[in-house]
Amino acid sequence: MKIPYYPGCTLKSAAKHFEKSAIESAKKIGVEFVELPRWNCCGVVASLADDDLMHHLAPIRNMVRVLEMNRDGLVEDEKRLLMLCSMCYNTLSRSNKRVSENSEDLDAINDFMYKEEIDYDGSVETVHFLEIIKEIGFDKVKKAVKKSLKNLKVAPYYGCMLLRPKEVGIDDPETPTIFENLISSLTAEPIKWNNSRRCCGSFLTVDNADVVIELGSDILEDAKNSGADIIITSCPLCAFNLDNRQKNIKEKYPDFKEIPVVYFTQLMALAFGLSEEVMGFDGNFIDPRKLLKSKKLIK
Amino acid sequence: MPKKLYLDKQSVDFYEKVKEISGETITLCDQCGTCSGGCPVIEQMDISPAQLMRMVMLGDKEVMDTKTMWLCATCNTCTVRCPRELDVSKVAEALRQIRLRQSIDQVKIDEIPKDILRELPQIAVVGAFRRLTS
Numbered sequence: 001m002k003i004p005y006y007p008g009c010t011l012k013s014a015a016k017h018f019e020k021s022a023i024e025s026a027k028k029i030g031v032e033f034v035e036l037p038r039w040n041c042c043g044v045v046a047s048l049a050d051d052d053l054m055h056h057l058a059p060i061r062n063m064v065r066v067l068e069m070n071r072d073g074l075v076e077d078e079k080r081l082l083m084l085c086s087m088c089y090n091t092l093s094r095s096n097k098r099v100s101e102n103s104e105d106l107d108a109i110n111d112f113m114y115k116e117e118i119d120y121d122g123s124v125e126t127v128h129f130l131e132i133i134k135e136i137g138f139d140k141v142k143k144a145v146k147k148s149l150k151n152l153k154v155a156p157y158y159g160c161m162l163l164r165p166k167e168v169g170i171d172d173p174e175t176p177t178i179f180e181n182l183i184s185s186l187t188a189e190p191i192k193w194n195n196s197r198r199c200c201g202s203f204l205t206v207d208n209a210d211v212v213i214e215l216g217s218d219i220l221e222d223a224k225n226s227g228a229d230i231i232i233t234s235c236p237l238c239a240f241n242l243d244n245r246q247k248n249i250k251e252k253y254p255d256f257k258e259i260p261v262v263y264f265t266q267l268m269a270l271a272f273g274l275s276e277e278v279m280g281f282d283g284n285f286i287d288p289r290k291l292l293k294s295k296k297l298i299k
Numbered sequence: 300m301p302k303k304l305y306l307d308k309q310s311v312d313f314y315e316k317v318k319e320i321s322g323e324t325i326t327l328c329d330q331c332g333t334c335s336g337g338c339p340v341i342e343q344m345d346i347s348p349a350q351l352m353r354m355v356m357l358g359d360k361e362v363m364d365t366k367t368m369w370l371c372a373t374c375n376t377c378t379v380r381c382p383r384e385l386d387v388s389k390v391a392e393a394l395r396q397i398r399l400r401q402s403i404d405q406v407k408i409d410e411i412p413k414d415i416l417r418e419l420p421q422i423a424v425v426g427a428f429r430r431l432t433s
């Protein structure tokens with residue numbers, strides 16, 4: 001399956017290792033990401049004010065690129081746009097929903113984009129990679145597993161942007177299962193815990209780091225107390241707040257014990273037996289390799 | 300007997316403004332407190348999300364001087380739980396917008412130390428500036 005792919009800024013810079021593990025793992029289950037030519041920043045957060053149409057312009061311009069890819073034969077009749085980053089997914093989905101359901105807004109946006117060769121018609125469907133994995137089937141994921149992760153206890157961390165609000169959520173907002181199913185199909189053990197959907201503090205990490213440190217410490221303690229060896233996430237901002245901020249948590253609470261936080265596709269790459277370079281664990285702040293070595297999952 | 304509440308014009312105008320920007324009919328809020336109960340940032344807030352709704356409902360402009368609207372991380376926990384299907388995050392956004400549209404920024408990039416700025420991923424910086432600057 002060849003599918004248009006929107007990377008977003010962070011996966012091309014601070015979180016390159018997340019992207020690499022995703023692209024290579026996807027191939028193992030028959031999915032080829034075709035990067036959107038000339039994609040532009042989605043704006044990270046969804047425009048929430050009713051009277052603010054302008055900030056939907058950037059997200060929607062990316063939809064035009066999907067139509068162009070179909071026109072130019074880069075993909076074949078595939079108007080789904082795939083995202084990895086939860087925040088990009090949320091922002092692009094909310095903008096797409098607003099203009100697709102509101103012809104006045106759509107017309108206004110098209111007027112602004114008068115230099116584009118194609119008008120947007122609302123026909124693109126935004127999807128998260130996890131939804132594509134679910135569609136392909138968890139049994140197919142299981143078949144691609146080369147290395148059993150039997151002794152690995154994994155805490156699925158959804159955060160906010162995959163699940164809320166309901167209109168764009170990829171699973172039930174209160175009792176999601178998609179991550180648990182993925183973890184099981186990778187032959188690891190998903191743990192049950194309370195904080196899998198609790199906010200990490202998001203962008204408050206810029207001007208209110210202490211809020212993020214408090215939330216992060218609660219979330220990480222819960223994961224450890226529930227028996228997790230490692231946490232997975234699909235959002236590079238959650239990853240920063242839960243992984244890199246462990247440094248600040250430790251400064252505030254010296255007894256704090258670290259726990260690795262990895263991107264869900266890094267876990268896929270591990271189970272699929274891909275190379276160390278593809279797994280990219282050297283890019284994580286808390287190095288997961290010590291744990292994985294002790295579990296005899298890497299050399 | 301039902302009691303009637305009379306608001307002065309200034310209060311009504313303020314309420315209408317927030318309603319217009321947020322698109323939320325805030326008077327539908329029945330003050331059940333579900334939003335406050337699930338809010339991850341409530342400990343740091345000076346008024347709870349439910350109190351924020353109440354103040355807006357009464358057109359009380361003092362809500363503009365509280366910290367809560369700047370601490371709402373738009374996590375949408377309250378949004379999926381509100382029995383009245385209200386979205387507090389949109390109301391908080393409307394209040395932020397009222398301030399930001401006067402070109403009063405909540406964070407200033409030149410006040411963030413360079414080494415901290417360098418540590419932060421793009422997604423954090425862009426997100427914060429979209430929510431907290433004009």
Ligand code: SF4
Nearest residue numbers: 328329331332334381
């Ligand atoms: S959950 Fe909804 S109805 Fe209840 S107090 Fe909050 S905004 Fe009002």
Ligand code: SF4
Nearest residue numbers: 338371372374375377
């Ligand atoms: S959206 Fe804002 S007010 Fe609502 S629960 Fe999240 S942080 Fe609290």
